[in-house]
């Protein structure tokens with residue numbers, strides 16, 4: 030599943046400001062565009078998944094959490 034998303038996105042970060050291609054899989058994160066909140070339909074929807082590099086994933090998460098506060 031993760032492999033399919035990474036291959037589809039050509040191992041590139043989908044953050045427009047970033048777009049880095051990462052060959053090291055440990056630096057790639059399979060991210061849910063919309064939070065699945067335990068919904069299996071959203072969880073397994075490849076259209077709802079994107080490849081992000083770790084710094085973007087961590088950064089996006091942190092700013093989303095900041096916005097929520």
Ligand SMILES: [Zn+2]
Pocket residue numbers: 042043044047048049081082083084085086
């Ligand atoms: Zn990135």
